Amino acid sequence: MRIRHIVWKELWRRKAATLLLLGGLVLSVGFIVAVQRVQMSSRERLSRVLDAMGKNIVILPESATLRQYLAGDLGEETFPLSYLGIANQHGLTGPLVAGQFQGSLQRKISIEGENVVLCGVTAQVDPDAPRTGSTSPTIGEGQAELGWGAAERLGFEHLREKTVDQLDVTERKSFELPYFGGKAKDETPGAGAGPVPPWKKTRPHTGRRPTSKPRGQARKVRVTKVRPATGTIDDFKVYVDIALARRQLGLEDKVLNVIQAQGRLASEEGLSEIVTALQSRFQGTEPKVRVHHLLNIARARRTAYGRNARYMTLLSVAAFILGAMIIGGYAVADVRGRRKEMGILLAISARPGHVMWMFVQKMLILAVLGGVIGCWLGGLAAERWDPAAVAAFHPPFWEMYGLALVLAFGLTLVPSAVGVVVASRIDPADTVREL
Amino acid sequence: MLDVQHVTQTYGRGRKAITALDGIDLHVNRGEFLAIVGPSGSGKTSLLLTMGGLLTPTSGRVLIDGASFYDVGGPARTAMRLKYCGFMFQTFHLIPYLTAMENVQLPLVTTGMESRSQRELAAECLKTVGLEERLDQPASKLSVGEMQRVALARALINRPALILADEPTANLDEETARVVVEYLKTFRNEGVAIVLVTHDTELGNSADRTVRLRRGTLVANGAS
Numbered sequence: 213m214r215i216r217h218i219v220w221k222e223l224w225r226r227k228a229a230t231l232l233l234l235g236g237l238v239l240s241v242g243f244i245v246a247v248q249r250v251q252m253s254s255r256e257r258l259s260r261v262l263d264a265m266g267k268n269i270v271i272l273p274e275s276a277t278l279r280q281y282l283a284g285d286l287g288e289e290t291f292p293l294s295y296l297g298i299a300n301q302h303g304l305t306g307p308l309v310a311g312q313f314q315g316s317l318q319r320k321i322s323i324e325g326e327n328v329v330l331c332g333v334t335a336q337v338d339p340d341a342p343r344t345g346s347t348s349p350t351i352g353e354g355q356a357e358l359g360w361g362a363a364e365r366l367g368f369e370h371l372r373e374k375t376v377d378q379l380d381v382t383e384r385k386s387f388e389l390p391y392f393g394g395k396a397k398d399e400t401p402g403a404g405a406g407p408v409p410p411w412k413k414t415r416p417h418t419g420r421r422p423t424s425k426p427r428g429q430a431r432k433v434r435v436t437k438v439r440p441a442t443g444t445i446d447d448f449k450v451y452v453d454i455a456l457a458r459r460q461l462g463l464e465d466k467v468l469n470v471i472q473a474q475g476r477l478a479s480e481e482g483l484s485e486i487v488t489a490l491q492s493r494f495q496g497t498e499p500k501v502r503v504h505h506l507l508n509i510a511r512a513r514r515t516a517y518g519r520n521a522r523y524m525t526l527l528s529v530a531a532f533i534l535g536a537m538i539i540g541g542y543a544v545a546d547v548r549g550r551r552k553e554m555g556i557l558l559a560i561s562a563r564p565g566h567v568m569w570m571f572v573q574k575m576l577i578l579a580v581l582g583g584v585i586g587c588w589l590g591g592l593a594a595e596r597w598d599p600a601a602v603a604a605f606h607p608p609f610w611e612m613y614g615l616a617l618v619l620a621f622g623l624t625l626v627p628s629a630v631g632v633v634v635a636s637r638i639d640p641a642d643t644v645r646e647l
Numbered sequence: 648m649l650d651v652q653h654v655t656q657t658y659g660r661g662r663k664a665i666t667a668l669d670g671i672d673l674h675v676n677r678g679e680f681l682a683i684v685g686p687s688g689s690g691k692t693s694l695l696l697t698m699g700g701l702l703t704p705t706s707g708r709v710l711i712d713g714a715s716f717y718d719v720g721g722p723a724r725t726a727m728r729l730k731y732c733g734f735m736f737q738t739f740h741l742i743p744y745l746t747a748m749e750n751v752q753l754p755l756v757t758t759g760m761e762s763r764s765q766r767e768l769a770a771e772c773l774k775t776v777g778l779e780e781r782l783d784q785p786a787s788k789l790s791v792g793e794m795q796r797v798a799l800a801r802a803l804i805n806r807p808a809l810i811l812a813d814e815p816t817a818n819l820d821e822e823t824a825r826v827v828v829e830y831l832k833t834f835r836n837e838g839v840a841i842v843l844v845t846h847d848t849e850l851g852n853s854a855d856r857t858v859r860l861r862r863g864t865l866v867a868n869g870a871s
Contacts, residue, residue, distance in 0.1 A: 213752045213765055218745070225744035556740040559701055560801070561729045561754040563722055641702045644736055644813075645692055 215566060219573045222550075233542055234582055240535030241586025241619050242593060244528045248615060249594035251524050253605040532623065540627030547571065547631040547638075554635055555643025564636035571632045575624040583620030587613050648808055648840055649675040649698060654707030656693050656863070667693040668704070669863040677808065680832065680841045682854035690863040691844040692813055698842060699811045700728045711809070729754060733802030737814035739794045741801075743787035747778060750786050751800045772800035776830055792823035799830055809840045816850060828853055 223230045547554070554567050591612065595602045656668035667690040675681050675698075685691050696702035698709055700716040709716045711731050716724055733754075741750045751769040773779055776796040781789065789797065795815060802810050812831065816824035828850065835841050835855070843854060851857045859866045 213749055213756055213762055215756060217749075218742070218756070221744055221749075552740060553742050556736075556742070557753065557756075558725075559699075559728075559740075560734055561725070561757050561805075563725050563757070566757050641696050644696070644701070644734070644740060646738075 215570050216573055219570055219577065223574065223577065229542075229546075230578075233539065234578055234585075236535060236538050237578060237582030237620060237623060238586040238589060240531050240623055241583055241616050242590035243531045244619055245587050245590025245612060245616050246593040246597060247524045247528045249591060249602060249607070249612065250598045251521055252607055253594070253598065253602045254520070532619070535623045536627040539624055540630060543571070543575070543628030543631030544634060547635045551638055552643050552646060554638045555640045555646075558638060558640035559644050564638075567638065568632045568636045571628065571635050572625065575628045576621075579620040579624040580617065582624070583617040584613065586620065587616030590616065648677045648712055649673075649842075650708075650710040651694075651698060652708045652710065654694075654697055654704040654709065656690070656697060656702065657705045667863050668697065671707070671863075671865060673698075673858065673865070675809070675840050675842060677840055678835060678838045680835045680855040681843070682851035682857045683842065683844045683860055684846065684848055684851035684857055685860035686846060688862075689860040691846075691860055693863075694860065695811050695813050695842065695844045699732050699734060700724050729758070729805055731808050733805065733807035733810040735795070735798050735802050735810065735812040735815045737817045739798045739818075741786040741789075741794055741797060744785065746783045746785055747773060747789065747793075747797045747800075748782045750797055751804055753801060754805045768804050769800070772804050773797070775803065776800045791818055792820075792826070795819060795823070795827055796830070799827065803834065803839075807839065809842065810834065812841065812843045814845055815843065816845070816847070824850070 557567060558564070651671055651673040654668055654671045655666065658665045658667060671694060673694075683691050683694060693702060697704050700709070700711075703717050708718075711727065714727065716727060719727070742753070745753075748766065748769045751772055752765045755765045755768070770779070770782060773782055776799050778793060778796055778800065781793060781797075786794065786797065795818075798815075802812075810831070815831075816827055819827060831841050831843065832853075841854070843850070845851055
């Protein structure tokens with residue numbers, strides 16, 4: 213027979229007390245686990261919302277609201293949230309050359325009655341393909357990548373088989389869909405419409421066209437076409453990551469930065485430089501850029517999340533303290549009630565350490581049982597509490613059960629320390645005298 | 648084998664101090680049945696506990712086979728107690744939710760002995776006291792006489808050289824008391840020293856030697 217045998221027998225003999233104590237432990241642990249589970253899931257859901265915002269800054273007219281953008285409430289258009297994150301869908305990592313951004317697709321959307329054209333870049337269909345003009349994807353391939361039928365909707369389906377570079381001026385006109393004043397700009401060279409736009413000119417020494425953005429075109433935000441071997445910030449709009457928002461929420465691991473993929477550091481300073489460059493580009497002209505919407509959203513959500521989290525944490529702490537007080541009281545009462553028993557053990561063979569270990573074993577057994585059952589019930593309670601949040605995120609098995617066991621040990625061993633010390637100080641001579 | 652040398656036991660301090668034992672000198676030989684008789688409050692239990700290494704005397708020494716009980720630390724004293732002493736108490740002090748066999752095994756719980764060996768020894772001891780049919784009975788379900796016999800078996804399991812019994816028959820009827828005393832005599836015959844504390848003079852007279860204790864002092868020390 214070992215000491216643990218005595219422990220199990222005692223627990224079994226006093227079933228009512230054991231079940232009561234276990235029940236209290238299960239409730240405390242279960243409540244805290246449920247709260248933590250909901251909090252973790254809410255946090256994860258928040259992170260996913262931020263992910264859904266895209267890995268990039270959306271450049272919108274100032275009057276536009278991000279809510280509309282996120283909600284897809286854009287009149288007839290359904291705005292795919294993945295649009296701006298397309299570059300990341302191919303798992304592009306490492307330094308990117310501008311040549312990987314082959315062609316541009318534009319999409320007309322209407323926000324609060326204002327026409328906006330959002331331009332994005334698509335990566336190559338095969339990011340590992342050699343960087344030659346002949347292998348650049350066709351518009352149809354690029355459109356297929358995005359998968360949202362832009363070609364049909366925007367009326368350039370007939371251009372599906374051509375790459376952007378293969379478009380002639382007329383075709384480019386229909387492709388780029390200028391919306392300013394409802395009329396298309398005639399960009400045919402020599403058409404008398406005025407000087408050749410800068411982006412049509414070819415630089416003599418590089419053979420490539422300059423890529424400065426058209427100015428004065430209200431509400432149009434475009435990604436300048438890029439050529440192979442070029443890729444500076446001035447050449448194309450960079451969809452930068454919302455590293456700042458993520459850092460504020462402590463979700464740095466969620467960052468996937470196009471800038472980073474291009475070999476630049478995703479530092480706050482770097483981000484600020486890019487944002488500043490973008491803002492200065494459009495300063496005084498249309499469109500005005502607004503690059504902090506997502507941060508505002510993130511802040512607002514963080515505030516709500518933080519408020520909720522504080523309330524939840526307070527409840528968890530209260531549950532823990534209450535549970536600890538009850539178990540601590542029980543431990544002391546248990547020792548006092550078993551004084552004679554401890555006394556005879558000390559008299560005939562045991563040392564104080566054996567008696568202490570007996571009580572610690574008892575608490576350990578209750579902690580493990582209470583922790584496991586409490587975690588399971590806490591998970592069920594969390595699913596009832598906030599099904600959407602819980603369904604969105606399943607933490608690792610070991611994380612939740614580990615938390616539950618740590619809580620259970622904390623609820624049993626720490627408060628029962630007083631009882632254990634009292635047990636070790638029992639005087640066998642006093643107890644054996646008792647009748 | 649047991650030497651009590653000028654042991655004094657005082658409780659409290661100053662004016663409230665009570666001298667329970669006053670300069671007790673006593674020797675117990677191996678295989679001797681000694682009865683300590685005295686009225687309530689005479690210091691019998693204090694003397695017994697002091698002899699068993701459970702109550703540190705205010706002064707004096709207690710030697711068992713030449714080794715002093717109180718010149719060693721707690722763990723060593725516990726080991727000495729386990730090696731040399733078996734205890735019986737007036738109220739048996741069994742653990743009610745353990746069976747008779749499990750109660751008898753209690754002295755061996757901390758020794759590291761294999762469970763199987765413990766059970767065998769416990770069964771043997773219970774058989775010795777005539778309780779072979781009560782092995783798995785919870786202690787709370789035993790009769791008073793059976794409980795005391797279980798306590799006796801528990802005192803024997805570690806093969807002690809000395810059994811210290813504090814009023815072992817106080818709660819027993821005459822017949823059961825006689826049976827218990829007979830068992831003690833049997834073990835005495837096997838070389839175990841028995842020290843029995845009682846207020847019953849008649850019971851004391853059934854021992855090999857009786858000493859009388861009054862107000863912490865030995866007033867008689869002679870053969871029964």
